Amino acid sequence: MTVQSTSPTAMPSDDVVNVTRVRWWLGAAFFWLFAAMLAGLIYSSQYLRMYVFPGIEYLSPGRVRVTHTSGVAFGFLVTSTLGLMEYVIPKLTQRPVLNQKVGWFAFFAWQAILVATVVGYLGFGQMQAIEWGETPVWIDPIVMVALVIVTANNILGPIFQHATKSGKGLYVSLWYFIAAFVWTGVNYFVGNFFPEYWVPGSAGASLTSMYIHDLVGLYVTPVGWGLMYYLVPVVLKKPVFSHNVSLLGFWALAFLYPLNGAHHYLHSPIPMWVQAMSVLASVGVHLVVYTVIYNFWQTLRQGGTDSYTKLPLRWFVAGAVSYLLTCMQCALHVTFTVQEHVHFTDWVVGHAHFVMFGTFSFFVFGFTVYLWPRVCGRTTWHSETANHYAFWLMAVGNLTMWLVLMIAGLIQGQSWKGLEPFTKSVTSSAPYWLARTFTGIAIFVGFSLMFWNMIQTARSREEAEYDPRTIPSPSPA
Ligand code: HEM
Numbered sequence: 001m002t003v004q005s006t007s008p009t010a011m012p013s014d015d016v017v018n019v020t021r022v023r024w025w026l027g028a029a030f031f032w033l034f035a036a037m038l039a040g041l042i043y044s045s046q047y048l049r050m051y052v053f054p055g056i057e058y059l060s061p062g063r064v065r066v067t068h069t070s071g072v073a074f075g076f077l078v079t080s081t082l083g084l085m086e087y088v089i090p091k092l093t094q095r096p097v098l099n100q101k102v103g104w105f106a107f108f109a110w111q112a113i114l115v116a117t118v119v120g121y122l123g124f125g126q127m128q129a130i131e132w133g134e135t136p137v138w139i140d141p142i143v144m145v146a147l148v149i150v151t152a153n154n155i156l157g158p159i160f161q162h163a164t165k166s167g168k169g170l171y172v173s174l175w176y177f178i179a180a181f182v183w184t185g186v187n188y189f190v191g192n193f194f195p196e197y198w199v200p201g202s203a204g205a206s207l208t209s210m211y212i213h214d215l216v217g218l219y220v221t222p223v224g225w226g227l228m229y230y231l232v233p234v235v236l237k238k239p240v241f242s243h244n245v246s247l248l249g250f251w252a253l254a255f256l257y258p259l260n261g262a263h264h265y266l267h268s269p270i271p272m273w274v275q276a277m278s279v280l281a282s283v284g285v286h287l288v289v290y291t292v293i294y295n296f297w298q299t300l301r302q303g304g305t306d307s308y309t310k311l312p313l314r315w316f317v318a319g320a321v322s323y324l325l326t327c328m329q330c331a332l333h334v335t336f337t338v339q340e341h342v343h344f345t346d347w348v349v350g351h352a353h354f355v356m357f358g359t360f361s362f363f364v365f366g367f368t369v370y371l372w373p374r375v376c377g378r379t380t381w382h383s384e385t386a387n388h389y390a391f392w393l394m395a396v397g398n399l400t401m402w403l404v405l406m407i408a409g410l411i412q413g414q415s416w417k418g419l420e421p422f423t424k425s426v427t428s429s430a431p432y433w434l435a436r437t438f439t440g441i442a443i444f445v446g447f448s449l450m451f452w453n454m455i456q457t458a459r460s461r462e463e464a465e466y467d468p469r470t471i472p473s474p475s476p477a
């Protein structure tokens with residue numbers, strides 16, 4: 001692989017970015033997160049025995065839970081990262097998406113898929129027993145078509161043109177994006193069609209474990225890190241610390257992550273050698289974690305105090321700290337011994353939130369803080385103060401939620417292992433579930449503040465300092 005060692009800070013500015021569409025992607029993503037968080041809060045009230053919509057079939061807890069999990073994953077993380085890549089890829093390749101009309105079609109098709117999914121869940125109770133593949137069965141083929149279109153038109157098309165016509169190598173972010181989309185196309189097909197139609201039973205379970213793992217490990221993770229490798233050097237106006245280390249992280253991810261899936265189903269009927277191999281590969285995955293974090297910190301060090309005074313970077317720093325902490329946590333729960341204590345408990349729910357929200361959503365927030373005024377043609381946010389409050393509410397809420405769920409998980413595991421009556425573990429968990437709802441409220445208030453600020457910034461009458469079609473790139477380092 002040839003890598004372009006040029007930092008994204010050295011990219012010339014131009015008007016290859018369709019800023020209107022980037023704005024729509026981001027706006028839609030924030031709307032979905034608002035709705036998904038609300039669903040999370042509603043669902044958490046079930047644990048307090050105060051469910052807010054008792055007896056209403058359309059809003060029954062099972063339907064609301066899956067609306068929450070699909071909402072955060074597909075509604076928010078996929079939608080927002082597609083928007084951010086529509087900014088980053090043209091910037092790095094100096095090429096727009098292949099076809100603007102198809103770009104708009106992809107945007108509206110994806111929104112229609114999301115709406116249909118929620119209607120399927122809430123309105124008709126249609127779901128599949130595949131974790132994060134719950135999408136109603138008739139929507140899966142449409143998602144496949146949309147995925148192929150977006151991959152060709154928005155992602156691989158411009159990158160391929162750049163690689164073949166410019167004669168230059170590719171910056172590391174682009175390698176991550178290419179890999180994410182090649183993997184996700186295959187992964188979505190295998191995870192949603194094979195267990196459903198061709199491979200039932202525990203063999204199918206191995207495939208679904210790979211599906212869930214690869215969705216987070218081979219879509220969310222590479223796209224998240226690709227975005228980090230773009231934005232941090234741009235904001236700091238310094239190049240990435242080491243391109244060789246970034247390559248090590250990339251290839252370790254490519255080789256090791258796909259082998260991890262079965263660690264989601266340890267102590268299950270999946271053959272033991274498959275489970276053991278997945279644990280071994282997970283040990284290797286920690287190499288990825290530490291190389292990327294090392295590169296991130298070394299890059300940040302060049303910026304001195306900028307890393308915590310500049311809000312976009314502060315989001316990235318908080319995200320990287322969450323990543324490090326949760327990966328230390330997962331080094332424990334990926335072992336057979338610790339699994340006996342924590343599987344099915346809130347420990348896992350804590351891990352899921354800390355990384356999906358605390359790391360990768362924080363990266364999206366950091367990028368949004370940088371980009372939103374620019375794509376709205378504004379010089380600043382409507383309120384800088386609101387953004388700072390939003391940061392602290394979400395950062396403290398996220399950390400507390402993680403700690404509370406981890407403790408709850410250990411108590412539940414201990415209770416089950418001691419063969420106490422199940423209800424005993426439920427009563428012992430009650431205070432922690434209450435605390436979870438409160439941390440959720442803090443997160444929701446913080447997020448709502450940021451969302452409100454986005455809307456106000458977009459509506460602001462401030463005269464644009466520049467034409468939004470020609471977003472200036474920062475000057476070369
Ligand atoms: C350092 C590497 C990681 C390891 C070793 C690891 C390990 C695990 C394991 C063993 C589980 C299943 C726990 C159980 O059910 O008892 C799990 C669950 C989960 N992980 Fe990770 N994880 C890692 C990184 C990540 C990352 C980067 C993400 C997100 C981008 C993520 C998202 C999730 C989610 C959402 C779940 C809950 C899904 C489920 O119940 O299986 N993990 N992780």
Ligand code: HEM
Pocket residue numbers: 037038040041043044065068069072073348349352353356357361436437439440441443444
């Ligand atoms: C308002 C804040 C939030 C609250 C109150 C909340 C609450 C919940 C609840 C109650 C569950 C179900 C846990 C269970 O079945 O035992 C859940 C699951 C989940 N939530 Fe949230 N959530 C919030 C925000 C988020 C955000 C922002 C994300 C990611 C961006 C997220 C990602 C997840 C994931 C991945 C799961 C599945 C965990 C698993 O299966 O192990 N949540 N959430």
